Amino acid sequence: MEKPPEELTALDPGAWLHRHGDVLFRYALQRVRDRDIAEVLVQETLLSALRGFAEFEGRSSERTWLVAILRRKIVDHFRDKPVVETQASAEYDCFAADAFRSHGRWRHAPSPWPRDAETILEKEEFWRAFDACFAGLSSPLADAFCLCEMEELATVDVCKVLGVSASNVWTRLHRARHLLRRCLEQTWFLKVDGES
Amino acid sequence: MAIFSAVRLVLTLSCEESTRLVSTSCDRGLDPAESWALRLHVLVCRSCRRFRRQILFLRKAVRIRSRTVSVNDDFGDNATKLSAEARQRILQSVIRKENDE
16 A cells, blocks of 8 residues: 655644554554554644644654644653552562572572574564563553553653652562573573474 | 672672663663673673673663664554454544634
């Protein structure tokens, strides 16, 4: 299918949805991990775009403009969620009890990953495995990881959005990294290695 | 006193604590004692060296992907696309809310 040229940008949410709907939806879905919420965020993005169209001066592409609006909607979504103070997570406790012996020595140490791991960046299957691992995290861990690592907000801003302290955010990130690393090792790196 | 606690950190750092320092290095940076403790630990611990390499790699990968996702058009399967019904719902809702103004 041929894409319409970008300069055709006009006040037309139907056309925006047609041209960018899937990209916006996927962007939101990866981050909020809920189809209904992602759909509402796309809808709110189009509404904001419609109302703020006067400010769009064509300095960026239509898609960049829409994604920028969506990113604000995503942060708003996390801000509106009820504050979860606790950093306790059964998933991590369970993981740590398995991964480490007493005195903090590895019981199940990280396995080596293939040398050509760099090539995964272009592999769609890898990112599908990543999204599945990310979808398995509890909200406190995933939300902090999304804001810090995907949206690249500064810690001080993440603290404001989630309503928790910096050390709380850092603990969540640390746990999310451990769990994601192990999940990818099990569902991707060791599998790929075994097949080849 | 500071030197004493720094030396103690270097000598007693466990693998679990060293993984925590890897995260800390990503989020706020390490103070000199932490930095030396982690450096010496990964020098002698292959598992933690591997852990650090993998965590830093994943971090970089996630950031690269997040910055470029909006230009990939036909990436993803139907599970990550909007259904025709969802498109309809979105459009109707946008039009209705706009007319409510």
